[in-house]
Amino acid sequence: MMCNLRMCMLIFISLFIGLASCGGGGGGGGGSDSSSTPTPAALLWSPGLYTVDLTPTGGETERATILVASDNRVFYGVNNGNHAKVGTTLGNIVELDNVAGPNDLSTLTLTSATAGTFALSFDVVGDESGTFAIVTDADNDDLYNSGSSFASLEGTWVDNSFTELVGVSTWVIAADGSYTVDTAVGGSGVCSATGNISLIDATKNAYASVSTLINCGAEQNVDPSLNGEYKGILFVTETNFLGDTLFGAASILLSNGSIFTIVSVPVKQ
The missing domain is CATH 2.40.128 (Lipocalin)
Structure with a gap:
C-alpha cells in the first residue's frame, strides 16, 4: 500500500515511540534490558x-x-x-x-x-x-526493645554529671509521669522545673517530655531568658544496672531565635 509523505511520517513516528516504550526493541525473545539498574531500597533512619x-x-x-x-x-x-x-x-x-x-x-x-x-x-x-x-x-x-513504663520511672533521681547550668539536680517522678526538678543553685527563688513524661510506645524504650523551667535568673547566675517550656526525648540506660539511669535532652526556642538544649543524666536513688 502506498502512502503519502505525511502519512508515512506519522507511521514512522508511531513506530519509533512504540519501540522506545519497549526499551528500544532489543532482540532475543523480548527479554528485559540487562543494562537497567534496579532502584535501591530507600535509606531510612528506622526506629x-x-x-x-x-x-x-x-x-x-x-x-x-x-x-x-x-x-x-x-x-x-x-x-x-x-x-x-x-x-x-x-x-x-x-x-x-x-x-x-x-x-x-x-x-x-x-x-x-x-x-x-x-x-x-x-x-x-x-x-x-x-x-x-x-x-x-x-x-x-535489646535496650530499645526493653519497653517503657511509668512504674519503672517512679521515684527519686539525681543528676550530678551535668551541673554547669544549675548544679546538681534532683528529679522526683510520680506514678503518672509528672515530675519536679529541684536544683542546687540558691537564692530567694530556687531555679527549678515541673513537667510531664509520656510513653511514645510502651513496647519500646523511649519517652517524650515537656517541662517548664522557672525562677532562673541573675541571682542564680543563670540567664533568665532560659526560663520557659522545653520539649525533649529520653530513654532508660544503665550506670550500675539496667534501668538505673535516664539519658536525654530537651530544647527551647529563645526570643533571639537561637535554640538552647539541656542534657540530663539522672541516676535512680
Missing part, C-alpha cells in the same frame, strides 16, 4: 538505638548515641557528654534542633545503610562537619 562514630574533617573521632523513636522524635548525645540535641527524622536525614523551631538546623544524613555525613552546629564547640559510621552493637536492640 531504634544507634551507636555512631563521628569523624569531623581534620578532627578526632568521637562516639555518640542516637535514639530514633517510633514517632520520629530523635535524641542525639555525644557519649562524653559535651553536647546533645533533639530533633526529628525525615527519611534518611536526622534533623536536629528543630523540635522548638527550624533555626540552627543540624543534620546527619545516611549515604548507605551503615555510614553517612553530618553537619552540626554547637555554641560551645563551634560548627563541625564530616562523616560518621554506625557501629554494630547487639545490645542496642
Whole structure:
C-alpha cells in the first residue's frame, strides 16, 4: 500500500515511540534490558538505638548515641557528654534542633545503610562537619526493645554529671509521669522545673517530655531568658544496672531565635 509523505511520517513516528516504550526493541525473545539498574531500597533512619562514630574533617573521632523513636522524635548525645540535641527524622536525614523551631538546623544524613555525613552546629564547640559510621552493637536492640513504663520511672533521681547550668539536680517522678526538678543553685527563688513524661510506645524504650523551667535568673547566675517550656526525648540506660539511669535532652526556642538544649543524666536513688 502506498502512502503519502505525511502519512508515512506519522507511521514512522508511531513506530519509533512504540519501540522506545519497549526499551528500544532489543532482540532475543523480548527479554528485559540487562543494562537497567534496579532502584535501591530507600535509606531510612528506622526506629531504634544507634551507636555512631563521628569523624569531623581534620578532627578526632568521637562516639555518640542516637535514639530514633517510633514517632520520629530523635535524641542525639555525644557519649562524653559535651553536647546533645533533639530533633526529628525525615527519611534518611536526622534533623536536629528543630523540635522548638527550624533555626540552627543540624543534620546527619545516611549515604548507605551503615555510614553517612553530618553537619552540626554547637555554641560551645563551634560548627563541625564530616562523616560518621554506625557501629554494630547487639545490645542496642535489646535496650530499645526493653519497653517503657511509668512504674519503672517512679521515684527519686539525681543528676550530678551535668551541673554547669544549675548544679546538681534532683528529679522526683510520680506514678503518672509528672515530675519536679529541684536544683542546687540558691537564692530567694530556687531555679527549678515541673513537667510531664509520656510513653511514645510502651513496647519500646523511649519517652517524650515537656517541662517548664522557672525562677532562673541573675541571682542564680543563670540567664533568665532560659526560663520557659522545653520539649525533649529520653530513654532508660544503665550506670550500675539496667534501668538505673535516664539519658536525654530537651530544647527551647529563645526570643533571639537561637535554640538552647539541656542534657540530663539522672541516676535512680
